Amino acid sequence: MNTRDKIILLGDNLIRKRGYNAFSFSDISKELNIKNASIHYYFPTKTALVIAIIQKHLILLEKFKEKVSEKDSVQKIIKFLSVYSITKSEGRISILGSLSNDYFTFTAEVQTELKILTNNTLNWLTDTLKEGRQQGFFHYDMEDRKKALIIITNILGAEQLSRVTDNYDFHKIKEAIINDLIK
Amino acid sequence: MNTRDKIILLGDNLIRKRGYNAFSFSDISKELNIKNASIHYYFPTKTALVIAIIQKHLILLEKFKEKVSEKDSVQKIIKFLSVYSITKSEGRISILGSLSNDYFTFTAEVQTELKILTNNTLNWLTDTLKEGRQQGFFHYDMEDRKKALIIITNILGAEQLSRVTDNYDFHKIKEAIINDLIK
DNA sequence: ACAAATATACCTACTAATAGGTAGGTAAAC
DNA sequence: GTTTACCTACCTATTAGTAGGTATATTTGT
Numbered sequence: 001m002n003t004r005d006k007i008i009l010l011g012d013n014l015i016r017k018r019g020y021n022a023f024s025f026s027d028i029s030k031e032l033n034i035k036n037a038s039i040h041y042y043f044p045t046k047t048a049l050v051i052a053i054i055q056k057h058l059i060l061l062e063k064f065k066e067k068v069s070e071k072d073s074v075q076k077i078i079k080f081l082s083v084y085s086i087t088k089s090e091g092r093i094s095i096l097g098s099l100s101n102d103y104f105t106f107t108a109e110v111q112t113e114l115k116i117l118t119n120n121t122l123n124w125l126t127d128t129l130k131e132g133r134q135q136g137f138f139h140y141d142m143e144d145r146k147k148a149l150i151i152i153t154n155i156l157g158a159e160q161l162s163r164v165t166d167n168y169d170f171h172k173i174k175e176a177i178i179n180d181l182i183k
Numbered sequence: 184m185n186t187r188d189k190i191i192l193l194g195d196n197l198i199r200k201r202g203y204n205a206f207s208f209s210d211i212s213k214e215l216n217i218k219n220a221s222i223h224y225y226f227p228t229k230t231a232l233v234i235a236i237i238q239k240h241l242i243l244l245e246k247f248k249e250k251v252s253e254k255d256s257v258q259k260i261i262k263f264l265s266v267y268s269i270t271k272s273e274g275r276i277s278i279l280g281s282l283s284n285d286y287f288t289f290t291a292e293v294q295t296e297l298k299i300l301t302n303n304t305l306n307w308l309t310d311t312l313k314e315g316r317q318q319g320f321f322h323y324d325m326e327d328r329k330k331a332l333i334i335i336t337n338i339l340g341a342e343q344l345s346r347v348t349d350n351y352d353f354h355k356i357k358e359a360i361i362n363d364l365i366k
Numbered sequence: 367a368c369a370a371a372t373a374t375a376c377c378t379a380c381t382a383a384t385a386g387g388t389a390g391g392t393a394a395a396c
Numbered sequence: 397g398t399t400t401a402c403c404t405a406c407c408t409a410t411t412a413g414t415a416g417g418t419a420t421a422t423t424t425g426t
Contacts, residue, residue, distance in 0.1 A: 003375075021204040022288045024411065038376055040413065091287060096344070101284040103346045104274060105205045111347075118347045142359065149344070149352055150337065150359055157340030161279070161332070163286045164294075164301045169332055176325065176333055186401075207385060221402055223387065 004042045006032055012053045016092035020050060020102045047107055050099075054113040057095050061120055073132025074182060080125065081174050084155050088170055093159040096121065100156075122148055129181075138181045151177055187225045189215055195236045199275035203233060203285045230290055233282075237296040240278050244303055256315025257365060263308065264357050267338050271353055276342040279304065283339075305331055312364075321364045334360055 001009070007028055014023035025039045025046070043049040064083065068076045084094055099106075099114050106114070125148040132138040140147050154177060162170035184192070190211055197206035208222045208229070226232040247266065251259045267277055282289075282297050289297070308331040315321040323330050337360060345353035 018288050019202065019204060019285055021202060022285065025413090026410080034375095035377060036412085037378085037414080041375070044413085046412065093284075096347075097340070098284065100343045100347045101276075101281065102202055102205065105201050115347055118344065122348070146355055146359060149341075149348075150356055153340030153344050153356055154333065154337045155340065156343055157280070157336030157338065158332075160283045160339055160343075161301065161336050164279075164283045164298055165305070165332075172329055173333055173336055176329060208387090209384080217401095218403060219386085220388080220404085224401070227387085229386065 003032065003034070003038070007039055007042055007049070008052055008056055011049050012056065012095065013092060015050070015053065016087065016095060016098050017090075019098055021105060047110055050106075050110055051113050053095070054099070054110070054117055058117055058120065061117070061124070065124055073128055073135060073137050076128045077132070077181065078178065080128070081155065081177065084159060085171065085174060088159055088162070088167070091163070093163075094156065096152075097156040097159050122152060125152060132181075139183060140181070151181075186215065186217070186221070190222055190225055190232070191235055191239055194232050195239065195278065196275060198233070198236065199270065199278060199281050200273075202281060204288060230293055233289075233293055234296050236278070237282070237293070237300055241300055241303065244300070244307070248307055256311055256318060256320045259311045260315070260364065261361065263311070264338065264360065267342060268354065268357060271342055271345070272350065274346070276346075277339065279335075280339040280342050305335060308335060315364075322366060323364065334364075 010028045010031055011023070014027055025036050029036045029039055039049075043052060064080075068079050071079070087094065096114075096118055099110075100118070103111065103114070122145070126145045129138060129140075129147050129151075130144040133140065133144065154173060158170050158173040162168075162173075193211045193214055194206070197210055208219050212219045212222055222232075226235060247263075251262050254262070270277065279297075279301055282293075283301070286294060286297070305328070309328045312321060312323075312330050312334075313327040316323065316327065337356060341353050341356040345351075345356075
């Protein structure tokens, strides 16, 4: 992996573990054994770095959508929720959860990028739920987007709160979401 | 209101709007037209301030419990969820949501206080749900604590995500939680 | 093929601003 | 005369960010 990608990966992990305003360029430069100025060579500002991180997640989302496109709706949702479980086990929460918490400390440009990632995620979830409902896999009685909102906010909140209570609570909630859908 | 309480209130608002690691003592001192050192007179460290803020919320929770103790379970839940709506409209999220996001940047002492506030909130919600379920108001088929977890994480996530999407999404989710309970 | 030009990927050394925090003083109230 | 509620003046560490240098590749012109 090249230095640029390493910086993005480390920044991503730091944001999702400690939050945007709790990490500095020196956290990254120390870890990579390079100097502070070298990070500015790749990313002139911290804003430029967080935008690159969001854009990486936009690409990851597209790859995810592509990867699960042939699966049935139930498997799509299970895979989607699995993405959140994996990183949770290492103390990290999702990028959406972490960044929306710091939303008011961002420039308009970062806010716009975050909106795009959020809407892309929400739209995929809405479409997948609709598909599964029409095929008789899922059962709920409300707008598809509303159900998508409930699921995603439940996951974000669960990632957050289970830091304080118990990591196992996260898995309990995740199972409950799936059971509620296919009941 | 005395200066100490004003500092706590301002710190509380700043944490819930921008996050713990995005506010400084000077944000407070400028607003109150006092000097930085005067805040240290009341709170020797930033840690001491955040602990005082958590303890204020512990007291507020007790007052809330007392205030709604005579109401029926449905009204208790509606009032509980209203607390989250009120501050949300001013851009602030709940103290639980904001602080659990910064959990790994806190000292053990702050983490412990946050755990107490979280558990006290969760326990009240669990008991209230159980009461309402036994009296036939609420309908769900899982442990009471699990249902409490789902509700509270859903609200925390909704506060967060609706910053990015649309404030009205928060109210949609809140209504869905109530409808789901009494359906 | 070979030298010159240029781009890459860092570096040293610095800056201004801000962070949380401290030492010690003072004026007024109790 | 002690406590309260501030103050001035400072400190050290860290922050994001900049200016300009250098060694090593890579590309280009002859």
